[in-house]
Amino acid sequence: MTKVTVPAVSARKVRDGADALAMITAYDAPGARAASEAGIDLILVGDSVAMVVLGYDDTLQVTIDDMAHHTRAVARANPDCLIVGDLPWMSYHVSVEETVRNAAELIRAGAQCVKLEGGRKRLPMIEALLDAEIPVMGHIGLTPQSMHAMGGFKVQGKQAEAALELIEDAKALQHAGCFSIVLEGIPVRVAEAITDALEIPTIGIGAGPHCDGQVLVYHDLLGIEDRFVPKFVRRYADFKAATIDALAAYAADVRSGAFPNDEESYHLSDDQADAFGLYGSGGPGE
Ligand code: KIV
Numbered sequence: 001m002t003k004v005t006v007p008a009v010s011a012r013k014v015r016d017g018a019d020a021l022a023m024i025t026a027y028d029a030p031g032a033r034a035a036s037e038a039g040i041d042l043i044l045v046g047d048s049v050a051m052v053v054l055g056y057d058d059t060l061q062v063t064i065d066d067m068a069h070h071t072r073a074v075a076r077a078n079p080d081c082l083i084v085g086d087l088p089w090m091s092y093h094v095s096v097e098e099t100v101r102n103a104a105e106l107i108r109a110g111a112q113c114v115k116l117e118g119g120r121k122r123l124p125m126i127e128a129l130l131d132a133e134i135p136v137m138g139h140i141g142l143t144p145q146s147m148h149a150m151g152g153f154k155v156q157g158k159q160a161e162a163a164l165e166l167i168e169d170a171k172a173l174q175h176a177g178c179f180s181i182v183l184e185g186i187p188v189r190v191a192e193a194i195t196d197a198l199e200i201p202t203i204g205i206g207a208g209p210h211c212d213g214q215v216l217v218y219h220d221l222l223g224i225e226d227r228f229v230p231k232f233v234r235r236y237a238d239f240k241a242a243t244i245d246a247l248a249a250y251a252a253d254v255r256s257g258a259f260p261n262d263e264e265s266y267h268l269s270d271d272q273a274d275a276f277g278l279y280g281s282g283g284p285g286e
Pocket of ligand 1: 025044045046047048049086182184205215217
């Protein structure tokens with residue numbers, strides 16, 4: 001596979017005959033390597049790292065330094081996938097200058113573009129990022145960084161008026177120059193209408209099948225995270241159960257003495273074993 005680029009993603013509309021985009025989150029080098037070898041198009045180094053890796057209850061706890069740390073780990077794997085750096089909460093809310101400086105941190109860490117949450121009110125930030133030659137992916141609908149304002153992780157755009165607002169947000173993000181937009185937690189018909197209205201691709205999560213691509217959180221897809229499984233998640237593996245079984249088998253082998261066996265141990269050559277025998281079990285000096 002050749003490296004996926006921003007212009008290549010931006011041209012991927014399913015209605016024009018393109019294959020749908022497959023995006024997955026990843027937060028470290030092994031995850032990035034697996035995504036690349038699986039032929040995934042885009043890796044999102046998402047702020048979901050807060051919840052699925054760092055043990056927080058929401059995404060509001062991670063900083064730009066945390067995100068740069070994980071972006072560097074993903075970039076070191078040199079995946080063919082496009083690396084999208086997720087701007088965390090408060091990294092693009094204070095000023096245009098801070099937004100550009102923070103996005104530059106993620107680009108220097110190895111991201112090829114950044115994602116930020118929100119609609120029309122983010123336009124000044126998006127324009128400044130594009131002026132600094134930093135490609136931007138939008139993210140509208142259920143935006144987890146707004147969880148307190150939304151009263152929790154709630155599906156958005158369920159009322160006709162709110163749905164129309166989302167369509168206007170999407171058009172404004174496209175007009176500003178975003179190269180794609182994540183649609184999260186919105187009804188199927190609304191996601192379809194947004195996808196039809198745009199020239200740039202939409203990437204859905206909990207937004208139904210009519211988007212130009214889909215994204216899932218790595219730990220949800222692989223069944224590593226099982227405390228809460230949203231309706232839109234499809235599990236392709238049960239790694240948590242497989243991991244617990246493997247760790248329990250290891251612990252049992254250690255306790256019974258079955259691990260390590262002779263083949264898993266290093267040995268002296270015969271002549272060195274003989275010489276070593278001269279010194280007794282404690283070796284030279286004893
Ligand atoms: O951080 C993340 O994982 C995300 C996806 C849910 C789109 O933003």
